[in-house]
Amino acid sequence: MNATSYKDTWDSRALSAEAAMAAVDGSTDESIVQHTGRWTADQVQAALDIGPEDRVLELGCGVGRIGRELTGRCASWTGVDISENMLRHARERLADRPNAHFHQLNRSKLEMLEDASIDKAYSIAVFCHMDKEDLYLYLQDLHRVVRPGGLIFVETWNLVHPIGWRRWEYEPLVWDGADQKQRKDIARNQFCTPEEFELYVRKAGFQPLANYAESQSVQIVAGRDLDEERMASEHARLERDAARIAYSPLYAEFFGLFVDVIFGKITARQMLEQVDAAAPAEEVDLFRPYLLALWRKNAELWGEPPA
Ligand SMILES: C[S@@+](CC[C@H](N)C(=O)[O-])C[C@H]1O[C@@H](n2cnc3c(N)ncnc32)[C@H](O)[C@@H]1O
Structure with a gap:
């Protein structure tokens, strides 16, 4: 497959509901996608301290695996994605959730969302599938749409951790076996060190609060325009709840x-x-x-x- 855009690539991976579920996290059917979705939603809720008043955004929502489990825990949940087909499955899966909203993205910007209109935003298993320039453009626009005092939770593959490195080592093998005349898969897996990922988050204007890097993933929680008192309380909360947010050593081993x-x-x-x-x-x-x-x-x- 040699799709030339993120949209074409992910649309072609989401032609059927079954294919779309496999593409988001390897789930084989609705019961498994709900099973893993609940697990990740708990992690996201703990990272962002999501409550009933929060307007929540997911960048790269796929079939709404996480959103379906979060809509009952927040005021509104908005899923945005580059793939029309993914969004079609997500709309069907969340048809009975009146506080769920969807937008299709055209580029690495969130232009349909108003400034400071979101309290908490997250992106899971998405930044690891795009070029760093696009990752940074999205972070910059997340900084625009998240209100002062708001939080983000973002993750990508961790090149430094032994399991992250093991995952990375499959990538040169994939490319070695590919047609070298074709360009590389635009949605292939991409990796960061914890420092590199944090640099993008910081340069986009956010204040990093936690950088969990003891697994295959780098997971960062960061805030926008937090005063010193709030920074201190968020640090204390994130330290206290780290085990509910960070992937554990056993998770990394199983992954x-x-x-x-x-x-x-x-x-x-x-x-x-x-x-x-x-x-x-x-x-x-x-x-x-x-x-x-x-x-x-x-x-x-x-x-x-x-x-
Ligand atoms: C591996 S799936 C993860 C979906 C969801 N976050 C989850 O964890 O279930 C990656 C998702 O990111 C979307 N995506 C990929 N590249 C994107 C881009 N450049 N802009 C926005 N969404 C993108 C894909 O369409 C797909 O739905």
């Missing part, structure tokens, strides 16, 4: 195994054995059904999963 299964380096059975060996743990409850569903979908190639 690394999941990627190894997808790229055929280990079998699903080998991963399942490692997951089961770590039980009981929240991460086991997250990854086990996710892995088994993927295994069922690939049963022809991988053999039948356990009952």
Whole structure:
């Protein structure tokens, strides 16, 4: 596939609801997308301290995996995305949520959103799929639409962490096997160091409050125009709630195994054995059904999963 724009690429990945769910996070069906969506929504809610008065924005909302789980926890939720097809699935999935709003993006700007119209904004698994120039343009425009006193929660792949590096090492392999006359996939995975990502956030005008970097992802919470007192209270809150926001070492380990299964380096059975060996743990409850569903979908190639 050699789509030349973000829109064409993601539209072609979201031709059916099933394909769109697979493209957002590898989910195989509605029950799995809800299962992972609840987990990520809890993480986002903790990072941004989302409450019933908040006007929340998701940049790159996909099928509304996270938004569907957040609409009941905030005043309004707005999902924006470059892909018309993703938004079509999101609108269908959130049809019964009257406080959900959608906009299609045309470029790396949020021109349809008014200045200072958003309290809390987040973007999950999106900045890792674009050029750094676009990431920075979006951060700058997020700074315009988030009100003074508002917060953002953003993440990308962490090049420095061993699991982030393991994920990155698959990228040169993909390119090595590609037609070198074609340009690189515009939506390919891109990586930052924690310092680099924080630099973009800071230069876009935000005040970084937390930079969680002990996993495959760099996750940053930052604020706009916070006074010293607010900065201190946000620091204390984010330190207290870090375990609910940052990916844990066990999450990172399972994520690394999941990627190894997808790229055929280990079998699903080998991963399942490692997951089961770590039980009981929240991460086991997250990854086990996710892995088994993927295994069922690939049963022809991988053999039948356990009952
Ligand atoms: C991996 S999915 C993640 C979706 C959602 N955030 C989630 O976690 O379920 C990436 C999403 O970002 C969107 N996207 C990719 N490039 C984009 C861009 N340049 N501008 C806006 N959205 C983009 C895609 O259409 C897709 O819906």
